[in-house]
Amino acid sequence: MSGKFAKNNQKAAAKKRKGSGLTAVLTVIALLLALVVGALCLGAFYEPEEAPRIDEPSAPEAQEQLPEETAQSTEAASIEQVETLSVNLGYGLYVQEVGSYTGIYMEDGTDEVVSGILMLVVSNDSELDIQYAEITMDIGEETAQFTLTTLPGGDSVVLLEKNRMAYDKAVDYEAILPAANNVAYFAEELSLQEDQLELKTSDGVINVSNISGEDIDGDIVIYYKNAAQDLYYGGITYRVTLQGGLKAGEMKQSLSNHYSETGSEIMFITISE
Numbered sequence: 148m149s150g151k152f153a154k155n156n157q158k159a160a161a162k163k164r165k166g167s168g169l170t171a172v173l174t175v176i177a178l179l180l181a182l183v184v185g186a187l188c189l190g191a192f193y194e195p196e197e198a199p200r201i202d203e204p205s206a207p208e209a210q211e212q213l214p215e216e217t218a219q220s221t222e223a224a225s226i227e228q229v230e231t232l233s234v235n236l237g238y239g240l241y242v243q244e245v246g247s248y249t250g251i252y253m254e255d256g257t258d259e260v261v262s263g264i265l266m267l268v269v270s271n272d273s274e275l276d277i278q279y280a281e282i283t284m285d286i287g288e289e290t291a292q293f294t295l296t297t298l299p300g301g302d303s304v305v306l307l308e309k310n311r312m313a314y315d316k317a318v319d320y321e322a323i324l325p326a327a328n329n330v331a332y333f334a335e336e337l338s339l340q341e342d343q344l345e346l347k348t349s350d351g352v353i354n355v356s357n358i359s360g361e362d363i364d365g366d367i368v369i370y371y372k373n374a375a376q377d378l379y380y381g382g383i384t385y386r387v388t389l390q391g392g393l394k395a396g397e398m399k400q401s402l403s404n405h406y407s408e409t410g411s412e413i414m415f416i417t418i419s420e
Contacts, residue, residue, distance in 0.1 A: 225249050232321060236325060266314070269303065276337055277332055284320075294383075343418070353400070354400050355399055357397050367389040367393065369387050392418075
């Protein structure tokens with residue numbers, strides 16, 4: 148999976164001053180003190196990003212927080228030791244592949260780099276959009292668990308084991324029958340609200356404009372997933388919320404550090420009444 152996120156590079160310019168030896172020393176001390184004070188000020192206003200909530204049937208998304216700087220980079224992600232399964236889970240769901248995943252771990256929102264994590268490629272071969280599903284695999288005395296949110300009909304997703312269980316090449320995964328539970332479908336067709344909203348995006352930024360000609364009073368919630376090469380990555384679905392709606396013709400900008408222009412896809416948008 149590929150995805151690029153914008154980085155803010157800052158350059159500090161230093162002025163050279165001429166003077167006596169004592170003046171030069173005092174100047175250096177003043178600069179050091181300024182740097183210390185600046186760092187303390189930044190620390191006072193910094194709030195660490197909270198991990199997004201894992202999706203549940205009643206809330207199939209993860210709450211996006213404001214970005215600190217850059218987010219994840221999944222350019223180095225890889226899937227190895229792939230075994231083809233093609234197991235019918237019912238509900239239109241099929242486990243197509245099992246294997247080992249190395250790269251960004253997105254299922255809990257931490258984006259930590261992991262190696263050798265058990266992964267599944269799951270497809271939705273039905274015509275219905277799946278809102279939520281849980282998939283389990285009994286492996287010896289342990290149970291591998293996977294959570295899936297927002298998988299439209301006809302699409303596939305790479306799921307990572309939610310407890311970071313490692314892939315074991317000694318296990319005969321073809322002999323294991325995974326099961327799907329708590330499967331829920333969307334009650335309505337997924338919509339981008341294109342008759343009311345216009346979106347313009349870039350790395351870490353989603354701009355939303357009201358093109359309906361009328362005020363929108365309800366909260367606007369945008370849901371998106373990691374995506375690359377006809378696959379979604381991660382059971383997690385992120386969301387950003389524009390509270391209070393939009394006036395006619397108004398544009399608002401949402402900072403969203405998990406969003407990548409080349410590595411994300413907006414799935415649907417809701418407008419509360």
